[in-house]
Amino acid sequence: MASTKTFEKEIKAFMAGIENKNSNESEFIQAVYEVAQTIVPYIEKNKKYKHAIILDRMTEPERVFIFRVPWIDDKGNYQINRGYRVQMNSAIGPYKGGLRFHPSVNLSILKFLAFEQVFKNSLTTLPMGGGKGGSDFDPKGKSDNEIMRFCQSFMTELCKYIGADIDVPAGDIGVGGREIGYLFGQYKRIKNEFRGILTGKHVNFGGSLIRPEATGYGCVYFSQEMLTACDDSLEGKNCVISGSGNVAQYAAEKILELGGSVLTLSDSSGFIYDKDGIDRKKLEFIKDLKNNKRGRISEYTKKHKKAEFHSLLRPWNVPCDLAYPCATQNELYELDAKHLVKNGCKGVFEGANMPCLPEAVDYFHKNRILFAPGKASNAGGVATSGLEMSQNSLRIAWSRDEVDTKLKAIMKEIHHSCQKYGRVDKDYVDYVKGANIAGFVKVADAMLAQGHV
Numbered sequence: 001m002a003s004t005k006t007f008e009k010e011i012k013a014f015m016a017g018i019e020n021k022n023s024n025e026s027e028f029i030q031a032v033y034e035v036a037q038t039i040v041p042y043i044e045k046n047k048k049y050k051h052a053i054i055l056d057r058m059t060e061p062e063r064v065f066i067f068r069v070p071w072i073d074d075k076g077n078y079q080i081n082r083g084y085r086v087q088m089n090s091a092i093g094p095y096k097g098g099l100r101f102h103p104s105v106n107l108s109i110l111k112f113l114a115f116e117q118v119f120k121n122s123l124t125t126l127p128m129g130g131g132k133g134g135s136d137f138d139p140k141g142k143s144d145n146e147i148m149r150f151c152q153s154f155m156t157e158l159c160k161y162i163g164a165d166i167d168v169p170a171g172d173i174g175v176g177g178r179e180i181g182y183l184f185g186q187y188k189r190i191k192n193e194f195r196g197i198l199t200g201k202h203v204n205f206g207g208s209l210i211r212p213e214a215t216g217y218g219c220v221y222f223s224q225e226m227l228t229a230c231d232d233s234l235e236g237k238n239c240v241i242s243g244s245g246n247v248a249q250y251a252a253e254k255i256l257e258l259g260g261s262v263l264t265l266s267d268s269s270g271f272i273y274d275k276d277g278i279d280r281k282k283l284e285f286i287k288d289l290k291n292n293k294r295g296r297i298s299e300y301t302k303k304h305k306k307a308e309f310h311s312l313l314r315p316w317n318v319p320c321d322l323a324y325p326c327a328t329q330n331e332l333y334e335l336d337a338k339h340l341v342k343n344g345c346k347g348v349f350e351g352a353n354m355p356c357l358p359e360a361v362d363y364f365h366k367n368r369i370l371f372a373p374g375k376a377s378n379a380g381g382v383a384t385s386g387l388e389m390s391q392n393s394l395r396i397a398w399s400r401d402e403v404d405t406k407l408k409a410i411m412k413e414i415h416h417s418c419q420k421y422g423r424v425d426k427d428y429v430d431y432v433k434g435a436n437i438a439g440f441v442k443v444a445d446a447m448l449a450q451g452h453v
């Protein structure tokens with residue numbers, strides 16, 4: 001933060017260029033700004049990167065595809081959505097990153113996610129470049145057949161740009177096992193080849209054990225590393241979580257396993273607060289509700305009468321020891337950060353991508369609260385996708401324990417890298433700075449070695 005002040009002029013000048021070129025892309029600008037605050041000062045002290053304008057090159061996607069996705073709904077009506085794939089950076093491996101199906105999807109959001117993905121994938125220690133894609137298609141309320149027809153149409157175009165050694169997409173918001181299955185089936189049908197072109201597949205056709213759990217589990221493993229580094233643990237901690245999708249569900253599961261309590265979960269309609277704690281049995285109810293019945297989180301209170309539902313609110317006012325934002329970007333504001341700190345929260349660990357606004361992150365840093373940025377703490381998902389790619393290439397399947405052990409080791413290694421570059425003093429680590437610099441160095445060095453391409 002001291003170096004941010006020293007290099008304020010350079011950061012401003014760099015950001016002026018980004019804003020000028022990407023003027024309507026607020027999320028992308030926000031993500032680049034967050035990185036520029038730590039990387040511009042680093043580049044100023046390491047001139048080889050400055051000379052080769054590495055950060056300017058990293059903020060320019062290598063390629064972007066935008067395409068029409070026509071499909072027909074159950075009533076026979078013609079429908080159109082917009083599809084995207086952003087191939088951001090392939091310096092250290094094939095593009096890798098999820099597909100998001102959500103009405104809010106636009107180029108700015110996908111460029112921000114692809115940019116973050118480059119750093120995240122670099123941190124995993126695996127050879128994966130960064131990409132992201134998706135559509136403004138809303139899966140909510142659609143029948144299985146509609147989802148299948150949409151996925152088939154989407155893949156009919158996307159299959160031209162991806163491949164096991166080119167670009168390997170995965171799931172994200174709105175894209176789970178069902179969608180990956182339909183997308184994979186259509187790719188195989190068109191290309192007539194059975195290859196690992198997507199991750200997050202069912203174990204019956206090349207998926208990896210632990211992949212569904214990996215982002216949530218990995219986030220909690222990362223928080224455990226951070227707590228251990230301060231001679232603390234998850235045991236007995238009250239935790240609040242936002243979201244109730246893939247990441248939130250498995251973060252909750254792992255917190256319970258490690259002795260913590262889960263007080264809240266949410267969806268876009270509001271959050272539930274269960275003072276008695278959401279135990280394993282209650283969590284199974286939520287999994288069934290969200291994954292099979294595709295219901296709303298408010299339905300939890302019909303079964304668990306003592307729990308409260310807070311419509312259209314997020315859970316950051318609930319007193320807790322630890323917080324895990326696991327729903328979506330920009331869901332935790334500065335005021336929320338103030339509430340959390342005031343109520344005694346000691347650590348915030350991002351399961352989602354960029355859920356905390358920059359002012360909230362600054363507030364955590366000023367108050368020396370443990371803070372884990374998503375690009376480090378949610379990297380377990382893509383890391384396990386990397387393990388799925390390895391298993392596909394080798395045509396083998398590792399056991400649950402083997403994958404879980406590798407996941408833990410990767411999260412430990414990421415934690416170590418963050419500590420290496422982010423230590424502020426003997427008692428505090430700036431994990432944002434640590435993750436940014438550690439992720440940057442590997443990609444930047446590869447880019448330098450490969451010339452101006």
Ligand code: NDP
Pocket residue numbers: 171172173174175215243244245246247248266267268269326327328329351352353378379381382
């Ligand atoms: P899911 O679609 O499984 O779940 C998303 C959850 O967030 C749902 O509870 C959803 O509620 C809620 N949500 C979505 N949009 C909003 C919004 N605008 N406001 C409030 N709540 C919202 O997605 P995932 O769990 O897979 O992803 C969650 C986050 O984690 C995303 O930021 C994603 O990029 C990130 N991530 C995911 C990885 C993965 O492996 N899945 C890997 C790394 C990061 P509702 O049901 O009402 O829509």
